[in-house]
Amino acid sequence: MYTNMGYLTSSFIFFFLALVTHTYAATIEVRNNCPYTVWAASTPIGGGRRLEQGQTWVINAPRGTKMARIWGRTNCNFNGAGRGSCQTGDCGGVLHCTGWGKPPNTLAEYALDQFSNLDFWDISLVDGFNIPMTFAPTNPSGGKCHAIHCTANINGECPSPLRVPGGCNNPCTTFGGQQYCCTQGPCGPTKFSRFFKQRCPNAYSYPQDDPTSLFTCPSGSTNYRVVFCP
Numbered sequence: 001m002y003t004n005m006g007y008l009t010s011s012f013i014f015f016f017l018a019l020v021t022h023t024y025a026a027t028i029e030v031r032n033n034c035p036y037t038v039w040a041a042s043t044p045i046g047g048g049r050r051l052e053q054g055q056t057w058v059i060n061a062p063r064g065t066k067m068a069r070i071w072g073r074t075n076c077n078f079n080g081a082g083r084g085s086c087q088t089g090d091c092g093g094v095l096h097c098t099g100w101g102k103p104p105n106t107l108a109e110y111a112l113d114q115f116s117n118l119d120f121w122d123i124s125l126v127d128g129f130n131i132p133m134t135f136a137p138t139n140p141s142g143g144k145c146h147a148i149h150c151t152a153n154i155n156g157e158c159p160s161p162l163r164v165p166g167g168c169n170n171p172c173t174t175f176g177g178q179q180y181c182c183t184q185g186p187c188g189p190t191k192f193s194r195f196f197k198q199r200c201p202n203a204y205s206y207p208q209d210d211p212t213s214l215f216t217c218p219s220g221s222t223n224y225r226v227v228f229c230p
Contacts, residue, residue, distance in 0.1 A: 030049075032055055041071050044067070045062070063112060065112045073091075107127055123148055124213075127173075130167035134147060135224065139221070152199035157195075159195060202215075
């Protein structure tokens with residue numbers, strides 16, 4: 001009898017812990033609506049996945065995940081061992097990313113269950129632009145918890161100094177310096193950041209573009225969806 005009760009107690013604890021873990025994880029569905037293949041990337045969890053048009057990839061992000069990024073890579077070629085390269089968004093020549101991608105790449109960024117039990121998330125063009133994107137809570141709750149988009153023709157309208165094959169690069173990568181990289185203190189918008197901001201008002205256009213670009217949702221009760229070419 002004692003042995004059975006111990007087994008039942010252990011089973012209950014395991015079930016409870018599994019339930020808690022599930023409750024405090026956000027499900028992020030990544031979908032490719034582009035008329036071409038996108039090699040989706042996700043760090044620090046997920047790695048990477050090839051997505052043909054209409055395919056989806058579900059990522060389960062644990063509570064406390066932060067400094068997380070999801071992006072799309074284009075014109076990739078990988079061998080059977082997952083080694084190769086991409087024209088945009090390449091992450092060290094591997095299919096399953098463990099580090100950040102090489103600009104230009106449109107970014108969906110998030111941090112789960114942070115201050116005041118909130119998820120913080122955004123679309124960022126700080127690393128440039130390669131693929132149109134929507135980032136949205138699947139159960140929006142008003143305020144700063146609503147869908148955001150960056151779907152303008154940025155590649156087609158990209159300023160000449162930022163043009164690269166497959167995308168529109170960022171001025172920090174192109175020119176360097178405090179004015180564009182903001183690595184040594186406060187900085188402000190430039191003519192290049194304004195180009196991005198005018199076309200995608202809800203997206204980060206330079207590193208300190210927080211007031212109009214950072215969004216929040218209640219942690220533990222919100223799931224998300226990232227769509228390429230919405």
